[in-house]
Amino acid sequence: MERPLTQYIHPGCPPFDLREYEMTGGYSALRKALGSMSPEEVQRLVQESGLKGRGGAGFNTGMKWSFVPMGENAPHPKYLVANADEMEPGTFKDRLLLEGNPHQLIEGMILAAYAIQADISYIFLRWAYKKAAQLLRKSIHEAYAAGLLGKNILGSGFSLEMHLHTGVGRYMCGEETALLNALEGKRATPRAKPPFPQISGLYGKPTIVNNVETLCNLPHIVNNGAAWFKSLGNGSADSGTKLYGVSGKVNNPGCWELPMGVTVRELIEEHAGGMKNGYQLKGFLPGGASTDFMTIEHLDVKMDFASVAAAGSRLGTGTMVVMDDATCPVGFVHNLQHFFAQESCGWCTPCREGLPWVEKMLLSLEHGTGTMEDVELLQMHTQWLGPGNTFCALAPGAMEPLQSALKYFKEDFERHVTMHRCPYHNGG
Amino acid sequence: MITQKINKDNVATSGSTAHYTTGLQEEQYLTDLERQAIDHEIALVPYKSAAVIEALKIVQHHRRWISDESVNAIAAYLQMSPAEVDSVATFYNLIFRKPVGRHVILVCDSISCYVMKYGDIYKALQEKLHIKFGETTSDQCYTLLPNCCLGCCDHAPALMIDNDLYKDVTIAMLDRILQKYT
Numbered sequence A: 001m002e003r004p005l006t007q008y009i010h011p012g013c014p015p016f017d018l019r020e021y022e023m024t025g026g027y028s029a030l031r032k033a034l035g036s037m038s039p040e041e042v043q044r045l046v047q048e049s050g051l052k053g054r055g056g057a058g059f060n061t062g063m064k065w066s067f068v069p070m071g072e073n074a075p076h077p078k079y080l081v082a083n084a085d086e087m088e089p090g091t092f093k094d095r096l097l098l099e100g101n102p103h104q105l106i107e108g109m110i111l112a113a114y115a116i117q118a119d120i121s122y123i124f125l126r127w128a129y130k131k132a133a134q135l136l137r138k139s140i141h142e143a144y145a146a147g148l149l150g151k152n153i154l155g156s157g158f159s160l161e162m163h164l165h166t167g168v169g170r171y172m173c174g175e176e177t178a179l180l181n182a183l184e185g186k187r188a189t190p191r192a193k194p195p196f197p198q199i200s201g202l203y204g205k206p207t208i209v210n211n212v213e214t215l216c217n218l219p220h221i222v223n224n225g226a227a228w229f230k231s232l233g234n235g236s237a238d239s240g241t242k243l244y245g246v247s248g249k250v251n252n253p254g255c256w257e258l259p260m261g262v263t264v265r266e267l268i269e270e271h272a273g274g275m276k277n278g279y280q281l282k283g284f285l286p287g288g289a290s291t292d293f294m295t296i297e298h299l300d301v302k303m304d305f306a307s308v309a310a311a312g313s314r315l316g317t318g319t320m321v322v323m324d325d326a327t328c329p330v331g332f333v334h335n336l337q338h339f340f341a342q343e344s345c346g347w348c349t350p351c352r353e354g355l356p357w358v359e360k361m362l363l364s365l366e367h368g369t370g371t372m373e374d375v376e377l378l379q380m381h382t383q384w385l386g387p388g389n390t391f392c393a394l395a396p397g398a399m400e401p402l403q404s405a406l407k408y409f410k411e412d413f414e415r416h417v418t419m420h421r422c423p424y425h426n427g428g
Numbered sequence B: 001m002i003t004q005k006i007n008k009d010n011v012a013t014s015g016s017t018a019h020y021t022t023g024l025q026e027e028q029y030l031t032d033l034e035r036q037a038i039d040h041e042i043a044l045v046p047y048k049s050a051a052v053i054e055a056l057k058i059v060q061h062h063r064r065w066i067s068d069e070s071v072n073a074i075a076a077y078l079q080m081s082p083a084e085v086d087s088v089a090t091f092y093n094l095i096f097r098k099p100v101g102r103h104v105i106l107v108c109d110s111i112s113c114y115v116m117k118y119g120d121i122y123k124a125l126q127e128k129l130h131i132k133f134g135e136t137t138s139d140q141c142y143t144l145l146p147n148c149c150l151g152c153c154d155h156a157p158a159l160m161i162d163n164d165l166y167k168d169v170t171i172a173m174l175d176r177i178l179q180k181y182t
Ligand SMILES: Cc1cc2nc3c(=O)[nH]c(=O)nc-3n(C[C@H](O)[C@H](O)[C@H](O)COP(=O)(O)O)c2cc1C
Pocket: A052, A053, A054, A055, A056, A057, A058, A059, A061, A064, A083, A084, A085, A086, A087, A088, A171, A172, A173, A174, A175, A176, A177, A209, A210, A211, A212, A214, A215, A392, A393, A394
């Protein structure tokens, strides 16, 4: 089984420095692309490979790039941004790549920048990833010193600057247009689309924002080709491998690179070692806090974009949060809505006002003071804050676990009302 | 079940009523070290105000938190209004608009840590330090804050103190961890 992204990552050991990275084939994709491929050829190759964005939305990466104006009349500077904000609760996959192999990300970024002919690149890194920041700073420095960054890279005529930007904490910084505002020193509120960032992004110039994992795939696609990348998918409709994670009361929580489309069962039972003794699986969020619950009836669903969607949820970040039978679903969803209400940027009314309301209703249910009307009102909020009614995807994302909890665990909500307390606490 | 919902809001807001002045006072407030670091950031962006988040980080690094005076000084230095600077300062979770202790304890209160009972860790910390979320110990040593997912959910519950991440935290570990910070 091939694990191109994590082959050289050994948790606990320091990551490769430039020399070690190059000794294991590092920067050969960059040499190949700069030496023998046009930017358009790189774009086409990535489009053909079927690589879909690993940041949550799953859009074809090569296609996304193709909207960037190219050629002599294109506005400059153009920008490439690596989205390393990873703040979706339950998500810890980009950390592995950032700490485990920083040069792989840098090479992927230079390739992406070359494909869209960007002049300046940023890594937008979450403040909490202190170790990653230190490693990235060192690696960027090494790359500059070796002529892999800066003016006229490897004599190719292509130039690229790279900066590390560390955030100051806000979930919205991960939303790509809000991220651009944050990079410009503003509040991280989203921007209206269109114009899309490809046309008017950072400082009004063409910009691509890609997830860390997306970018880390690029050196391998350039080296091994589109057909190879597709074949990694192991019969799934999606190409490549994926970093999957499992957290919660399982025996072996962790993050693994596996062929796209492994089943939920294999992930939980084999890789995560099954549920901890005394706990049963009740449900799970397949790809972070803003994805719909799935339940034991979905154990044979493949973890790829289309299959998870067909099961009524989203692959999201591919890092799963497991809910066991001793954890109260109302308390679980309250925790999520507390997060979303707190992190709402306040830009649009339904989200700013609706999420705190949702949070309060869930808390009163959890305290045993909720009513059946609250349960109905919660249901209505899943519509009011659903797609199309808010400015960005935060609020609709927040509604996904709520609407599916109301679908699969309705009884638990109702028992909180009839028993006037949380049935999961106080020996209930 | 944790009912305290003191969070960033309590820490981050302040009733700044300062007026927009560019007096000598503001000019002299920032230290040479702070100015140098801010100048370095200004050089990387197309216009001064784009460096405001970096400026806030720099001043906070030197002074632990952002006071009204710091807001005014940064505003004057970057030719922004204090209200503009404050609107940015209060937006971000890790810019502190109220004083914090020498060490900030950030307890992850997000979903995987919820499932793995971060509430027990919080309760133990409350008992040991006699403070709740949003408060600082009377000796100014620790400030206790809740924080969103720290990105190590496979090792929940997790917490950070200053730059250090602690994973798979148990109540038994707390004394040893806290001892390191004085
Ligand atoms: C509220 C919100 C938070 C997000 N946070 C992240 C994040 O932390 N990291 C990330 O890569 N994408 C995040 N996204 C998705 C980005 O907007 C964007 O789709 C992604 O970075 C694009 O990269 P990709 O095409 O490589 O997937 C977030 C989206 C929303 C709505």
